[in-house]
Amino acid sequence: MPLIRSVSKAARQLLLTPACGCEPLSRSVRNISALSRQVTSSDASFHSISFSETDHPKVLITGGLGQLGVGLATLLRKKFGNKNVILSDIRMPPSHVSRSGPFIYADILDYKNLREIVVNNRITWLVHYSALLSAVGEANVTLARDVNITGLHNILDICAQHGVRLFVPSTIGAFGPTSPRNPTPDLCIQRPRTIYGVSKVHAELMGEYYHHKYGLDFRCLRYPGIISADSQPGGGTTDYAVQIFHDAVKMGKFVCNLKADTRLPMMFIDDCLRATLEVLEAPAETLSMRTYNINAMSFTPEELVQEVQKQLPDLRVIYDVDPIRQAIADSWPMNFDDSNARKDWGWKHDYDLPELIQTMFSIISPDSRLTHAN
Ligand SMILES: NC(=O)c1ccc[n+]([C@@H]2O[C@H](COP(=O)([O-])OP(=O)(O)OC[C@H]3O[C@@H](n4cnc5c(N)ncnc54)[C@H](O)[C@@H]3O)[C@@H](O)[C@H]2O)c1
Numbered sequence: 001m002p003l004i005r006s007v008s009k010a011a012r013q014l015l016l017t018p019a020c021g022c023e024p025l026s027r028s029v030r031n032i033s034a035l036s037r038q039v040t041s042s043d044a045s046f047h048s049i050s051f052s053e054t055d056h057p058k059v060l061i062t063g064g065l066g067q068l069g070v071g072l073a074t075l076l077r078k079k080f081g082n083k084n085v086i087l088s089d090i091r092m093p094p095s096h097v098s099r100s101g102p103f104i105y106a107d108i109l110d111y112k113n114l115r116e117i118v119v120n121n122r123i124t125w126l127v128h129y130s131a132l133l134s135a136v137g138e139a140n141v142t143l144a145r146d147v148n149i150t151g152l153h154n155i156l157d158i159c160a161q162h163g164v165r166l167f168v169p170s171t172i173g174a175f176g177p178t179s180p181r182n183p184t185p186d187l188c189i190q191r192p193r194t195i196y197g198v199s200k201v202h203a204e205l206m207g208e209y210y211h212h213k214y215g216l217d218f219r220c221l222r223y224p225g226i227i228s229a230d231s232q233p234g235g236g237t238t239d240y241a242v243q244i245f246h247d248a249v250k251m252g253k254f255v256c257n258l259k260a261d262t263r264l265p266m267m268f269i270d271d272c273l274r275a276t277l278e279v280l281e282a283p284a285e286t287l288s289m290r291t292y293n294i295n296a297m298s299f300t301p302e303e304l305v306q307e308v309q310k311q312l313p314d315l316r317v318i319y320d321v322d323p324i325r326q327a328i329a330d331s332w333p334m335n336f337d338d339s340n341a342r343k344d345w346g347w348k349h350d351y352d353l354p355e356l357i358q359t360m361f362s363i364i365s366p367d368s369r370l371t372h373a374n
């Protein structure tokens with residue numbers, strides 16, 4: 001069985017080189033042959049991997065041209081070196097992204113191409129950011145199902161077969177109207193009402209199942225709505241909390257598509273990306289779970305407007321509620337309980353609402369423009 005031999009060799013190397021950050025593969029060596037996707041013996045010799053050449057992980061980020069990927073690549077490249085972090089997406093990278101480090105075309109629905117990229121680049125960590133977000137997903141359920149569920153299956157199989165540590169973000173959207181909403185704990189009823197939420201619960205459960213069954217080193221954080229100054233959100237329900245800063249500065253006017261009293265958990269991007277690196281680096285024995293809530297702040301549009309108006313008192317706000325986004329927001333947590341993340345691997349946010357406002361306005365000046373990754 002050449003596949004078993006090559007995986008056993010990789011497992012031995014992993015055990016000898018813990019600095020690569022990968023968990024022992026003993027369980028996956030026992031179980032990997034049970035993986036549903038058939039791997040031929042010629043594939044198996046192609047898979048032969050060694051992590052002993054480097055102390056740094058070799059990272060692939062899928063869906064890397066969205067709101068979060070470029071920022072994460074910048075953070076990881078500072079720590080692990082430019083050539084060790086590859087951004088990928090199906091869109092054309094803007095020139096500043098191409099110049100900043102390796103970029104590769106990768107469609108997560110193309111299993112063979114994805115596997116080739118992982119193998120040829122000796123990937124040891126994969127951050128799976130490709131997804132259709134909540135509002136865009138409701139507008140195109142079939143595509144959301146393909147990208148968020150079929151795409152995830154490709155990622156899971158490839159990572160399990162090649163001993164790759166896998167990070168998949170989940171979301172406040174993985175909860176639904178029957179979940180406790182204030183606060184929402186890690187373990188409770190999850191019955192989301194969006195294809196986005198359904199696909200994220202599926203990702204959480206499949207990742208945890210592959211961890212237990214095949215030893216996949218799966219790590220998952222449920223992000224709140226993420227607020228960034230220099231990258232554009234990709235079509236979610238929490239997008240208003242980014243847009244308000246730009247519209248306030250450029251136009252002095254903001255049209256809010258959620259009701260004034262809609263409370264949602266939110267986080268500044270720097271906290272989100274640091275949490276991602278921290279959980280990826282956390283020793284496996286500190287992780288009592290594989291899927292954690294992380295939290296920072298929680299506010300309503302009205303509260304955010306009040307804070308923004310302290311900086312720009314002339315800002316005018318109109319509420320023009322989008323019923324689809326409002327129904328989604330009304331089914332999501334108002335506050336997140338992230339006590340397990342704080343206890344297990346020391347999670348601590350840096351940005352509350354005042355620091356967020358100060359930082360956003362220090363980046364977005366009247367002369368600034370949103371950086372469009374597309
Ligand atoms: N931004 C947030 O507020 C937030 C909150 C919670 C969770 N998340 C999760 O974090 C991840 C990244 O979020 P984001 O805001 O950067 O998303 P985004 O929508 O901005 O970017 C997603 C990227 O996926 C890419 N993509 C789509 N189809 C693809 C395919 N077939 N193959 C490869 N790539 C494909 C898109 O081109 C896009 O660049 C997502 O999984 C999202 O669910 C984000």
Ligand SMILES: C[C@@H](O)[C@H](N)C(=O)O
Binds near residue numbers: 238
């Ligand atoms: C919350 C998160 O998953 C995303 N920003 C959305 O609103 O869809």
